[in-house]
Amino acid sequence: MHTSWTKIETRQKIRKGLILLSFFLFPAIFYYLSPVLIIQASSKGIINGSFILFLLMFIINQSIIVWTPWSESTAVRAELVEAWAAGNAPFDKLRVNGDNNLTEYV
Numbered sequence: 001m002h003t004s005w006t007k008i009e010t011r012q013k014i015r016k017g018l019i020l021l022s023f024f025l026f027p028a029i030f031y032y033l034s035p036v037l038i039i040q041a042s043s044k045g046i047i048n049g050s051f052i053l054f055l056l057m058f059i060i061n062q063s064i065i066v067w068t069p070w071s072e073s074t075a076v077r078a079e080l081v082e083a084w085a086a087g088n089a090p091f092d093k094l095r096v097n098g099d100n101n102l103t104e105y106v
Contacts, residue, residue: 041048
C-alpha cells in the first residue's frame with residue numbers, strides 16, 4: 001500500500017514539474033511558432049527554424065493523409081452510418097429524451 005502512494009506522489013511531482021516548465025517556456029515556444037517570425041525572416045531572405053518546423057509538420061501531415069487508405073476511412077464512415085440507422089450510434093448520448101432530431105447540435 002505504501003509503495004503505490006509513493007508512486008502516485010512521484011508521478012504528481014513529475015507532472016507538476018512538467019507543468020511548471022511548460023509554463024515558463026510558453027512565451028519562447030509561442031514566439032518560435034509564430035508565423036510573424038517566418039514573415040519577418042523571409043522579408044530579409046532568411047529561412048528560419050520556425051519555417052523548417054512548419055514545413056516538416058506540413059510534409060508529415062500530407063504523408064499521413066496520402067498513406068491512409070481511402071477505403072479505411074470510407075469503411076469507418078459506413079460503419080457509423082449503419083450504427084446510426086440501427087439506433088445504437090456512439091453519439092446516441094446527444095439525444096434529448098429519446099428525440100432523434102440532432103439538428104440543434106449541428
